[in-house]
Amino acid sequence: MKKSLGAAVLIGAVLAGLALFAPTASLPAAAQQRGAGQASTTPATPVPRTSWDGKPDLTGVWQGAKLDARAYGLAEAERLYRPSAKEIMKTLADKDDPVHRCVVYGYPRRMATPFPIQILGAVGAMVVFDNRPHIYRYIPTDGRMHTEDLFPSYQGDSVGRWEGDTLVVDVTTFNGRIWLAGAQDHPTSTLTGGWITSDAMHQVERWRLLDANTLEYQSTVEDPKVLTGPWTTPKIVLKRAPVRKLEDEGHCIPEGIDYQPAGQK
């Protein structure tokens, strides 16, 4: 009796180990979910794949919800901000938020907004189109190195590579002018102000499809000038929107600018 129980435990352990370490890319998403022991009431649709390399195809319009401070993981970010950075934060109110001047939200903040983005998967790259405000992000997916001696920018320099079915994107060369969140987004009242970043910021993002209609995004932010350690966002989920493209052109008018031509008033 003991011997067969021991054998059963051993076999169970080996099977569990195989399940843990087997490459998930070999299992369709639906089977993965069932294998994880989750009961799903609706069948998850399999992840679409590109015809050129069989990798997940993230093409589509994706929309999430506005994440409040708690859902966006800002309690943890608050713990990581340096005292010197907190002093600067406190001097920056909502009126100082760069997005009011049509500076881009940047990442990961953009993924915590309810405005959709549009992704186009292409050979060797993924392009993220944005109309709030107009900006695109070109993300090579062929595992190349960062561009040398590149000038800094709001969204930085992105290079991606596949780890199984997860696109891991390394982002450097930021100009330090975006905020991680708005001045109103605070989990407690102990800290106020704009969530500043610096030109030392470095991010590692993970983009993956949980199923055909669910995109999961996560970013780990390191910024030694403002953070004492890396801050990882919660896993942020966007759902596929039932449209073929972003519905409107979008625009952004910086505050204080009157853009209507005189004849059209």
Next chain:
Amino acid sequence: MTQECFRGLMLSLGLLIATMPVSAHHSFAATFDRNKPVTVKAVVTEVHWENPHTLMYVEVKDESGKAVKWTFESYPPSVLYRKGLRPNRLKPGAEVTLTGFAAKSVPNWAEVSIVAFPDGESFCVPASGNTTVCDANDRDVNGNLVK
């Protein structure tokens, strides 16, 4: 004009430029004075890699040795990049000789045509494409090759 006031001016000018169509971009003739050439030896304090113009904030020592702040505007970052003028050289602390044309009505502000380094390397980067200082073939008026 204090540096903060100056930057406020540059920011609002930048916003105006950002919302105008490209054809209404400020022209060389409207903003800079061809009769006010300027050449300074300076030390870079900051570089703002911005569109439509990269801004170089520098300090120039005047005759009495006092540091005077100047701002020079140049090409967009991507154009400078393709010409080889990149953050590894154009950065705070770098010694440069800047040749260009002063602005008509804003003091200590100019368009830069040539950025030159002590080792002899130089770059032809006129913000407005004005070719009286360095031409399309990247030579200066003496025929010397500028990048």
